[in-house]
Structure formats: C-alpha cells, structure tokens
Amino acid sequence: MLIDQEKCIGCGICVSYCPMEAISVADKKASINQEMCVECGTCIRPRVVRCPTKAIYEPYEQIKGTPREVRRFFSDPATTHGVTGVPGRGTEEVKTNDVTGRVCRGEIGIAIELGRPCVGTTFAEVEKVTMALAKHHVDYEECNPLTHLMADRVKGTFKEEYKQENVLSAIVEFNGKLEQMAELLETIKETAKKLDTVFSLDLICCFEEDGSIPVLTELERIGMKPRANAKVNLGMGRPYKIIREA
Ligand code: SF4
Ligand code: SF4
Incomplete structure (x- = not known):
C-alpha cells in the first residue's frame, strides 16, 4: 500500500x-x-x-506474483486464496469440522493461530513451529495455503523467499492420533518460548458415543486447563451449498 x-x-x-x-x-x-x-x-x-x-x-500490479503478494492472502479477509479458493486466511479452518469433516473419531485436529492485529507474524516464525513438529511426522492440511509455501513438508521448512514476509495471522493445521496429543502439546509448549509473536491453540475432536469429549479427558490427565471457550457452528454452509446446487 x-x-x-x-x-x-x-x-x-x-x-x-x-x-x-x-x-x-x-x-x-x-x-x-x-x-x-x-x-x-x-x-x-x-x-x-x-x-x-x-x-x-x-499498486497491486507491482506485487502480483511476487512473495509480497502472500501478505494480502494472510491479512485481508476480502481476498480469496488462489490455491484453496477460500477467503480470509485461505483455509476453512479445522475448527469448522462439522462442515469440513477433517477430523474423525479417534483423531485430534490441531490449529496453531500465529499472529494477531498489532502483532502480526512472519513465515520465519511459523517455521519455528513447523520445524519443531517435524519429529512427530505431522501431515499438514492440504487445503491450507501455508502448506503450499513449504519447501519441505517433512522437515517443516518454508521457501526462502517467503520467510521474511510479514502477515497479520497464519494458521498451522494438522491432524494426529489422540494418543499423540500429550507429546504434540509438549513440543508446542517448548516452541512457544522461542516465538516472537502470540498464538492461540485450537484442539478439535469429535464427541465419543457416550457424549464425552476425549480432548478434555486427555488435557486433564496431562495437567492442562483449556479456557472455557466454545464455538457452535450450525453446519449450514455445506447443506446450503448442496441445496443451491441441487
Ligand atoms: S487520510 Fe491519511 S493519506 Fe489521506 S490525506 Fe489524511 S493523512 Fe494523508
Ligand atoms: S497494514 Fe493494512 S491498514 Fe496498514 S498500511 Fe498496510 S494495508 Fe494499510
């Protein structure tokens, strides 16, 4: 600008x-x-x-196709990401699981939202998280634009040209097995000490058949207290789309 x-x-x-x-x-x-x-x-x-x-x-023509262009996709909710076709930060976000169906029973969805207005983040900061997670052989969400900026998904590294780009916020998303949760959280907790930005952590799972929430039981076991913060999605997006297409 x-x-x-x-x-x-x-x-x-x-x-x-x-x-x-x-x-x-x-x-x-x-x-x-x-x-x-x-x-x-x-x-x-x-x-x-x-x-x-x-x-x-x-002067959009000046940044179009350059590394700087990604700033818009991760910062301007009015833009739609070219790879995923999703507005906002370019991902449906695992927390809308009732619409996306990304996380199944027995799994845990983890979203690490780095940066916020007035703070922001860079991909070099995001890389600190993804490199630390590499030892867990994490499989990053395909429909998240961050995944496409990576140089090596196994090592969790980002392409050199994007590393210093400054964005409002970016979300690292992946799925794991519920039994991996404690070790994943331990890695995230350790990495937090090295970050030069803020982040919030979302844990997503399905209800068990008896109505219990396995994430809460597991968090209690490892001594972490989640903030009582819930978001209820009515899952209207997909049915509405299907009705319209029908
Ligand atoms: S709004 Fe900002 S850019 Fe516009 S005239 Fe005032 S100071 Fe200049
Ligand atoms: S960060 Fe946003 S509001 Fe601030 S100058 Fe850049 S485009 Fe304008």
Whole structure:
C-alpha cells in the first residue's frame, strides 16, 4: 500500500485504522512503513477510512506474483486464496469440522493461530513451529495455503523467499492420533518460548458415543486447563451449498 505524497494533506485520519501501526505522519505528509505493512487493505476500504483526498492506493500490479503478494492472502479477509479458493486466511479452518469433516473419531485436529492485529507474524516464525513438529511426522492440511509455501513438508521448512514476509495471522493445521496429543502439546509448549509473536491453540475432536469429549479427558490427565471457550457452528454452509446446487 502506498500514499500519494502529492495528494496527502497530512490530516492523520488514516493513522489509527492501521492494525500494524504502519502509517505515520511527518512534515504534514503520511507514509507507510513497507516492512510493517501486511497489505490488509483496511486503509483503502472506502467505508472505513475516509481519506479526504483519496491519497492511499494499492499498486497491486507491482506485487502480483511476487512473495509480497502472500501478505494480502494472510491479512485481508476480502481476498480469496488462489490455491484453496477460500477467503480470509485461505483455509476453512479445522475448527469448522462439522462442515469440513477433517477430523474423525479417534483423531485430534490441531490449529496453531500465529499472529494477531498489532502483532502480526512472519513465515520465519511459523517455521519455528513447523520445524519443531517435524519429529512427530505431522501431515499438514492440504487445503491450507501455508502448506503450499513449504519447501519441505517433512522437515517443516518454508521457501526462502517467503520467510521474511510479514502477515497479520497464519494458521498451522494438522491432524494426529489422540494418543499423540500429550507429546504434540509438549513440543508446542517448548516452541512457544522461542516465538516472537502470540498464538492461540485450537484442539478439535469429535464427541465419543457416550457424549464425552476425549480432548478434555486427555488435557486433564496431562495437567492442562483449556479456557472455557466454545464455538457452535450450525453446519449450514455445506447443506446450503448442496441445496443451491441441487
Ligand atoms: S494495508 Fe493494512 S497494514 Fe498496510 S498500511 Fe494499510 S491498514 Fe496498514
Ligand atoms: S487520510 Fe489521506 S490525506 Fe489524511 S493523512 Fe491519511 S493519506 Fe494523508
């Protein structure tokens, strides 16, 4: 994202809208720190930032096809990822399991959501997690754009050209067996100490036939207390799509 220096009058309206604090005003002109900018598009949404001179613009042709382009896909919810065809961060997310059916009984789905507005993350940070998980022979979610930026899925490494790209947030997703959960969580806990960003951890499983939640039993056993935070999806997406297609 860029600001036309001829048009900008330095009013500062745009500054507080940037989730990465990448916009600043000096000598009555605003400018965008290109390292910090994650190309989230907030500053050019006409109903959000009412720049009086329409000075902010996106020279998309300049970044199209370059490593920087991935910033948009992981930061701007209005974009749809080319590989997965999914808007937002390019994945349906394992937490919508009632729609995607990715995690079966006896399995655990793990999603590690790195970065947040005002913090962000880079793929070099994401790589710290994926490399640490390599010893568990993790199979990364195919329908997640992160997986396609990897150089070596076995080693958990990312392609060199993407490593320093700055994004708002990215989700590492994979499935494991329930019995692997304790060791996977231990690795994630250890890796957290080396991360220069924040992350939240989602654990997904199916109810057992008796109504119990195996993840909770297992977490209790290893002494971890999950935050009481639930999301109820009604699973309307897929049936609605099927009805429409029918
Ligand atoms: S695109 Fe997003 S991160 Fe970049 S300057 Fe605009 S609001 Fe800030
Ligand atoms: S809102 Fe527009 S004119 Fe005002 S500082 Fe930002 S870019 Fe410049």
